[in-house]
Amino acid sequence: MSNSEPRLVIATPPFAKRPVNTPGVMRHVIYALVPAMIAAVINFGISALLLILVCALTCMLAEWLTTGRGPLSQSPAGDGSAALTGILLAMTLPPGLPLWMAALGSLVAIFFGKLLFGGLGQNIFNPSLTGRAFLQATFPVAITTWVPNMGIADFMTLRGDTFALPFLRPVYDGLTTATPLARMKFEGLPTEWTDMLFGTVAGSLGETSAVLLLLGGVYLAWRGFLNWRVPTGIFLTVAIFASALHFSNPEVYPDAVHHLLAGGLVLGAVFMATDPVSSPLTPLGSWIFAAGIGVLVILIRQFGGLPEGVMYAILLMNAATPLIDNLTQPGIYGAVKPAKGEK
Amino acid sequence: MSEVKTFRHGIHPPEHKELTASRPIERIKFPDQVVLPLSQHIGAPSRPVVKAGDKVFRGQVIAEAGGFVSVPLHSSVTGTVVGIEKRHHPNGSLAECIVIEVDHTSAQTLYDGHELDWENMDTAQLLEAVRQGGFVGLGGAAFPTHVKLAVPEGKRAQWLLLNGCECEPYLTSDHRIMLEWADSIILGVKIMSRILGTEKAFIAVENNKWDAIKLLRDRIPADMPCELVPLETKYPQGAEKMLITAVLKQEVPSGKLPIDVHVVVQNVGTAAGIGDYFAFGQPLIERVVTVTGPGIVRPTTLLAPTGMSLAKIIEYCGGLTDDAREILFGGPMMGTPQQFMDVPILKGTSGIVVLTEGQLQERREYPCIRCSACLDACPVYLNPSALGALARSAKYDDMLNYHIMDCMECGSCSYVCPSNIPLVQRFRVAKGLLREKQAREKVT
Numbered sequence: 001m002s003n004s005e006p007r008l009v010i011a012t013p014p015f016a017k018r019p020v021n022t023p024g025v026m027r028h029v030i031y032a033l034v035p036a037m038i039a040a041v042i043n044f045g046i047s048a049l050l051l052i053l054v055c056a057l058t059c060m061l062a063e064w065l066t067t068g069r070g071p072l073s074q075s076p077a078g079d080g081s082a083a084l085t086g087i088l089l090a091m092t093l094p095p096g097l098p099l100w101m102a103a104l105g106s107l108v109a110i111f112f113g114k115l116l117f118g119g120l121g122q123n124i125f126n127p128s129l130t131g132r133a134f135l136q137a138t139f140p141v142a143i144t145t146w147v148p149n150m151g152i153a154d155f156m157t158l159r160g161d162t163f164a165l166p167f168l169r170p171v172y173d174g175l176t177t178a179t180p181l182a183r184m185k186f187e188g189l190p191t192e193w194t195d196m197l198f199g200t201v202a203g204s205l206g207e208t209s210a211v212l213l214l215l216g217g218v219y220l221a222w223r224g225f226l227n228w229r230v231p232t233g234i235f236l237t238v239a240i241f242a243s244a245l246h247f248s249n250p251e252v253y254p255d256a257v258h259h260l261l262a263g264g265l266v267l268g269a270v271f272m273a274t275d276p277v278s279s280p281l282t283p284l285g286s287w288i289f290a291a292g293i294g295v296l297v298i299l300i301r302q303f304g305g306l307p308e309g310v311m312y313a314i315l316l317m318n319a320a321t322p323l324i325d326n327l328t329q330p331g332i333y334g335a336v337k338p339a340k341g342e343k
Numbered sequence: 344m345s346e347v348k349t350f351r352h353g354i355h356p357p358e359h360k361e362l363t364a365s366r367p368i369e370r371i372k373f374p375d376q377v378v379l380p381l382s383q384h385i386g387a388p389s390r391p392v393v394k395a396g397d398k399v400f401r402g403q404v405i406a407e408a409g410g411f412v413s414v415p416l417h418s419s420v421t422g423t424v425v426g427i428e429k430r431h432h433p434n435g436s437l438a439e440c441i442v443i444e445v446d447h448t449s450a451q452t453l454y455d456g457h458e459l460d461w462e463n464m465d466t467a468q469l470l471e472a473v474r475q476g477g478f479v480g481l482g483g484a485a486f487p488t489h490v491k492l493a494v495p496e497g498k499r500a501q502w503l504l505l506n507g508c509e510c511e512p513y514l515t516s517d518h519r520i521m522l523e524w525a526d527s528i529i530l531g532v533k534i535m536s537r538i539l540g541t542e543k544a545f546i547a548v549e550n551n552k553w554d555a556i557k558l559l560r561d562r563i564p565a566d567m568p569c570e571l572v573p574l575e576t577k578y579p580q581g582a583e584k585m586l587i588t589a590v591l592k593q594e595v596p597s598g599k600l601p602i603d604v605h606v607v608v609q610n611v612g613t614a615a616g617i618g619d620y621f622a623f624g625q626p627l628i629e630r631v632v633t634v635t636g637p638g639i640v641r642p643t644t645l646l647a648p649t650g651m652s653l654a655k656i657i658e659y660c661g662g663l664t665d666d667a668r669e670i671l672f673g674g675p676m677m678g679t680p681q682q683f684m685d686v687p688i689l690k691g692t693s694g695i696v697v698l699t700e701g702q703l704q705e706r707r708e709y710p711c712i713r714c715s716a717c718l719d720a721c722p723v724y725l726n727p728s729a730l731g732a733l734a735r736s737a738k739y740d741d742m743l744n745y746h747i748m749d750c751m752e753c754g755s756c757s758y759v760c761p762s763n764i765p766l767v768q769r770f771r772v773a774k775g776l777l778r779e780k781q782a783r784e785k786v787t
Contacts, residue, residue, distance in 0.1 A: 009668045012768045014754035015675035016356040022709040022762045121710035276714040332746045333723035334594040
């Protein structure tokens with residue numbers, strides 16, 4: 001014990017704190033993405049690995065350059081959110097995309113998707129998808145050029161013109177192929193659902209491993225870092241809407257399993273739509289938001305010009321988030337109910 | 344195991360009750376001096392009826408009630424009044440206190456201690472007796488008990504709800520009282536039920552205290568309309584509104600009191616105190632205090648006279664450890680930090696919790712990432728995220744639209760916030776400023 005005067009700190013309660021902070025949450029989301037990232041690298045080799053690294057590092061650099069350039073431990077660039085934005089962006093890109101395009105997309109994701117709004121917590125749109133939308137508009141060919149899934153044996157084989165120089169048209173000398181959604185949309189060809197579930201198909205880095213993405217989502221929901229209502233609502237809406245169309249005309253419309261497993265739906269529903277910053281705060285709002293995404297995905301996939309609609313569906317519902325939040329403020333304790341059994 | 348009830352939302356902070364839960368109540372020897380603030384309760388301060396030099400006895404009235412919402416104050420020791428002066432009060436202010444030098448030659452027997460024949464007293468007499476005893480809520484809020492027991496005109500009390508939740512981490516004084524003084528509690532319940540004219544009493548205890556639940560169940564007489572209700576261990580289960588919702592499945596309307604839904608809530612310690620007062624005439628002059636936390640050398644459950652100084656109590660409990668940094672009156676969620684070692688314990692001081700260097704939480708604040716953890720924690724279903732943003736930009740008036748005045752400052756939002764945003768801390772400031780503004784507007 002101490003005989004001298006105690007050194008007391010005067011602060012305000014509460015003095016108990018849940019042992020988790022925001023960088024910790026970001027880290028856990030990144031951990032949850034690790035299995036899917038490993039799968040992407042196995043499927044698409046070194047091109048995938050380079051894309052993930054370039055996107056993550058460019059995002060962190062962009063954040064660091066614009067937020068004071070202090071030591072990483074003190075800088076917002078070190079809180080994990082920029083790295084996460086980069087990883088998520090990489091997961092939406094085709095494996096053969098030239099790295100300079102990926103880096104440009106990362107800069108747009110951080111500058112225009114996040115920092116212009118005021119940084120972490122202030123952005124209206126999901127930053128990764130903002131970057132992806134920019135790339136889609138700017139390089140429509142490169143971002144829809146898919147290479148087949150070749151497995152780990154060809155790890156060192158580049159899957160496209162990965163090292164293309166900036167502003168030169170990338171050259172695709174290898175084999176290209178179509179994603180399950182494009183095959184269905186433009187050729188009417190279905191894909192085995194087991195191939196889509198385990199990711200042995202063509203597509204973006206994170207479009208090809210539904211089961212691992214779901215695993216990551218379950219982990220996050222279990223730890224309480226993920227709003228489970230959003231992916232649940234999206235899957236349900238997509239399943240119901242797609243089934244309704246399918247049963248009205250099975251010749252034209254694929255079944256719900258196809259829609260659930262193909263393309264970026266799992267990635268989008270589990271990791272993009274659940275971005276807390278750009279999705280509603282309230283439980284009811286989360287359901288509305290999720291249903292809106294589900295409906296838009298099917299509308300775009302079935303009736304729009306693009307084979308895939310997850311990105312635009314999420315971005316559109318991001319824009320609706322402030323309105324949804326305002327309309328779904330929770331009713332407070334004791335707001336309406338009269339006393340039991342009394343007049 | 345019976346069904347365990349609870350309310351929606353809330354949090355599960357680590358309990359840390361093992362430090363003192365099995366330590367029997369230990370009577371501390373009388374100090375040399377006690378300092379009794381005239382304001383130890385919510386409401387008007389008491390008015391002194393003694394002066395310097397007066398000899399006073401343990402249990403003698405030394406200050407009378409300063410109004411209806413006020414209580415008399417009794418001397419907690421036999422000794423001599425040395426002065427009525429400003430001293431440090433645990434709420435941080437300098438407050439008028441009666442200072443009494445203890446007469447160590449005295450046996451410290453109770454002044455005018457005798458049994459009250461409560462079965463032959465009418466409601467008004469019982470209520471007056473409770474008021475005379477100087478009783479206030481012992482759970483921490485210290486609201487005068489007789490005011491809560493006086494059912495206002497046109498209202499009725501159907502249920503008496505006894506609060507034995509003790510949902511704050513660390514604190515175990517109510518737990519020990521339930522284990523050791525069960526019969527006093529039951530007598531207190533009988534008397535309060537009689538005053539209120541209630542149909543039934545419930546004793547609500549969190550299910551981390553099964554020994555207390557079992558013991559009280561055994562002791563409650565078969566013919567007594569009193570039920571023991573185990574509740575889930577969850578913070579803030581012991582808040583009046585949450586307790587009513589858990590036990591009776593109904594909400595107290597915003598801005599109303601429990602009596603508006605025909606309920607009166609009392610703390611188990613208050614019930615035990617009232618039971619003892621009617622059994623042998625001891626007014627509220629001492630209380631059970633849990634002295635605990637990693638910063639205290641010997642965690643103890645004390646029975647101490649009110650007015651005893653923090654320094655003396657800490658000394659009795661082996662002193663502070665070198666890394667002790669925060670001394671709280673009350674628990675870590677809603678307790679009051681202390682800066683002076685000479686502050687006295689009050690009628691409402693349920694515990695002294697000493698936290699150490701390593702327990703002071705990270706203060707680096709990150710931006711709100713709208714994770715909604717605070718919405719899922721808030722027991723009154725507010726939107727602390729939105730409120731926090733408004734408070735940060737000092738838009739206090741807008742906070743009214745988000746029902747800031749319904750915030751009961753339990754701190755659950757600050758507990759869960761991963762961005763370390765001092766939410767409840769800012770809400771306290773906002774509520775204070777808004778109340779001040781409303782008071783100003785009323786004047787003009």
